[in-house]
Amino acid sequence: MPVNIHTLPEYSDEKTSLLQLTDNFHDEGELIVKGSRNIIKSNTFQGQQVNIKYFKKPGAFNAVVYNFFRESKAKRSFDYAVRLLKAGIRTPKPIAYIEEKTAFTLQSSYYICAQINYDFTFRELIHDPLWKDRDLILEQFTEFTFRMHENRINFLDHSPGNTLIVKRGEGQYDFYLIDLNRMTFEDLSIAQRMDNFKKLWLSKTMVKIIARKYAALSGEDPEQLQCILLEKTIAFKRRITKKKWLKRKLKK
Missing domain, CATH: 3.30.200 (Phosphorylase Kinase; domain 1)
Known part of the structure; x- marks a missing residue:
């Protein structure tokens, strides 16, 4: 062959x-x-x-x-x-x-x-609100994603398991993207940028931290970003929850 x-x-x-x-x-x-x-x-x-x-x-x-x-x-x-x-x-x-x-x-x-010998993934931040440096990690992750957006990169599988996190020193974290085969390369509107966070399964507290940091980096209004990001996050969670509910119903 x-x-x-x-x-x-x-x-x-x-x-x-x-x-x-x-x-x-x-x-x-x-x-x-x-x-x-x-x-x-x-x-x-x-x-x-x-x-x-x-x-x-x-x-x-x-x-x-x-x-x-x-x-x-x-x-x-x-x-x-x-x-x-x-x-x-x-x-x-x-x-x-x-x-x-x-x-x-x-x-x-x-x-x-x-192979990357990583310390944890973004998923741990979701499940453990008391994770050490959680707010700091979220801010640094937001800066990482902002740089990605500024480079016209739209990572379509920006989900909890697809970011590996390595602790480089006290209060310093590096982020590595994996599972790369779904991306587009384009200028992104603010709505598209916030939409890119939706698969991360963010809590309201996480939404607030990310929106505030992204606003500081982009010069956008933090309240507006928080509203957009929260709306997209809730809509995504509802859609996934509905799909799971339908699958369970069909299996019965």
């Missing part, structure tokens, strides 16, 4: 070793995530820990679409990671993406990046 591999220039001589990682993916490495569509494993490459994300073969129609008309999720993950880093937005260092294809279809694909 034809294989397409693309790496950062510094890894161009390591393609054989990288292909061995994917060839042995199902038999080697430490399982991190096993989802219905994707699997993530950790393995060793050049003496460092790397993560390998396996994107399962798409359905018959999408297999053709991804082969001819749309970039694979692995390629998008790689390209977006490169773009984020150029903009000064942290994400695990991309190493390579690999695509397995037939003449007409995309079979499966892999994205390989450096």
Whole structure:
């Protein structure tokens, strides 16, 4: 089966070793995530820990679409990671993406990046209001997101599990985006910027902190931002809750 591999220039001589990682993916490495569509494993490459994300073969129609008309999720993950880093937005260092294809279809694909040894995710801040430095972390996270917006980056999966947080020192935190294959690059209105926070499942207290900090950074009115962000957060929570309720009803 034809294989397409693309790496950062510094890894161009390591393609054989990288292909061995994917060839042995199902038999080697430490399982991190096993989802219905994707699997993530950790393995060793050049003496460092790397993560390998396996994107399962798409359905018959999408297999053709991804082969001819749309970039694979692995390629998008790689390209977006490169773009984020150029903009000064942290994400695990991309190493390579690999695509397995037939003449007409995309079979499966892999994205390989450096592993980040993080301390916690944004999710912990939601579940523990007494988390140490919580308000400070929220303010720094808001500044991180503001920089992303200023660079015309709209991360569509800006959700609790997709931000890894590393404590660098007392009161200093770094943020890394993961699960990168859904982004748009465009100028964002204030409404769009606030909409980008909605999947984070924020409490009213968190909304207030984020709105206040974003207003200080953007020069917008803090009360207006708080109203917009709270409205979008509540609407999102209601929609998700309704979907879950309908699913439970349909299962009965």
